[in-house]
Amino acid sequence: MKRLYEFTLKKKEKVEKEVPDVNKDGENITAKKTVEEEVEHKFFLRRPTRRMLDEGELYYGVELGKAIRAGMITRPLLHKRYTNDGGIMNDLQQKAFDEITKELREIYKQQEEINVIDEKKRTAAQKKKHEDLDAKAKPYLETMRRYNMAEESIFEDTAESRARNKAILWWVLFMSYRDDETPFFKAGEFEDRVEQYDEIDDGQDSFLTSVVAELTYNISLWYFARPNSAEQFVELKKNVSQLDEEDEEDEDKKKEKSPKIKKKLKRNNFLKLC
Numbered sequence: 001m002k003r004l005y006e007f008t009l010k011k012k013e014k015v016e017k018e019v020p021d022v023n024k025d026g027e028n029i030t031a032k033k034t035v036e037e038e039v040e041h042k043f044f045l046r047r048p049t050r051r052m053l054d055e056g057e058l059y060y061g062v063e064l065g066k067a068i069r070a071g072m073i074t075r076p077l078l079h080k081r082y083t084n085d086g087g088i089m090n091d092l093q094q095k096a097f098d099e100i101t102k103e104l105r106e107i108y109k110q111q112e113e114i115n116v117i118d119e120k121k122r123t124a125a126q127k128k129k130h131e132d133l134d135a136k137a138k139p140y141l142e143t144m145r146r147y148n149m150a151e152e153s154i155f156e157d158t159a160e161s162r163a164r165n166k167a168i169l170w171w172v173l174f175m176s177y178r179d180d181e182t183p184f185f186k187a188g189e190f191e192d193r194v195e196q197y198d199e200i201d202d203g204q205d206s207f208l209t210s211v212v213a214e215l216t217y218n219i220s221l222w223y224f225a226r227p228n229s230a231e232q233f234v235e236l237k238k239n240v241s242q243l244d245e246e247d248e249e250d251e252d253k254k255k256e257k258s259p260k261i262k263k264k265l266k267r268n269n270f271l272k273l274c
Helices: 050-069 075-084 091-115 124-155 159-175 190-202 206-225 230-273
Strands: 003-022 028-046 176-178
Touching (some): 003 206, 003 230, 028 206, 050 159, 075 124, 075 159, 091 124, 091 230, 124 159, 124 230, 159 176, 159 190, 190 206, 206 230
Antiparallel strands (some): 003 028, 028 176
16 A cells, blocks of 8 residues: 555553652662653555546546535536626636646646655755745645635535535545554445544544544645645645745734724824814
């Protein structure tokens, strides 16, 4: 089984350890005591096989059909309505977005050619090229992320969005593994795994809940960006984290400006009263 991405979470557990002690005769001895420590637990996302990819696509299609039959509007139909009103993006914006998508695919393709080479065996030129490709991808990722956020707010209640969320859950249930290569969700059919997922979601075990949250986050990233290696996964998460930090900084700057605006308004009101 090939591993796509690994991560570790810590859990407080009672463990038996040998610690220095003194017996009743005053002699130094080694005693066993039960202490509480943070123990590391490793998990990983398995690399999907061709069969899994086919089954995942089939599951998405089935869920999409269910949503449409239930009366949910589809993205093309909703998009058509927006297009008739001027569209979400004009032709130039759509063309630019398509170019960005094309550029990102080419960047990931070039990175993959470098990633197959052991990091210790890479030349200085190859390492420099990998760094340059990361820097080149960053603004494209930011543009796509902002577009996706705006698009999802519009298309969140479509049949495709519902099917996508169902498909991500499917991938979470079948890509999630413990370090010993046992499935995180008990082996079996989809419904058996969903049952365990619901038990964790409804339960009181904060550690298991945090594991599921981390698995879901990572698999959602994979679902949208499709990194092909652990290295690409790490770079993707680093870029997303940087973008999130930049958003937080922007929000902080807006908050800093807010009091000044309020003071200015108060000053204007004071002048009016005078």
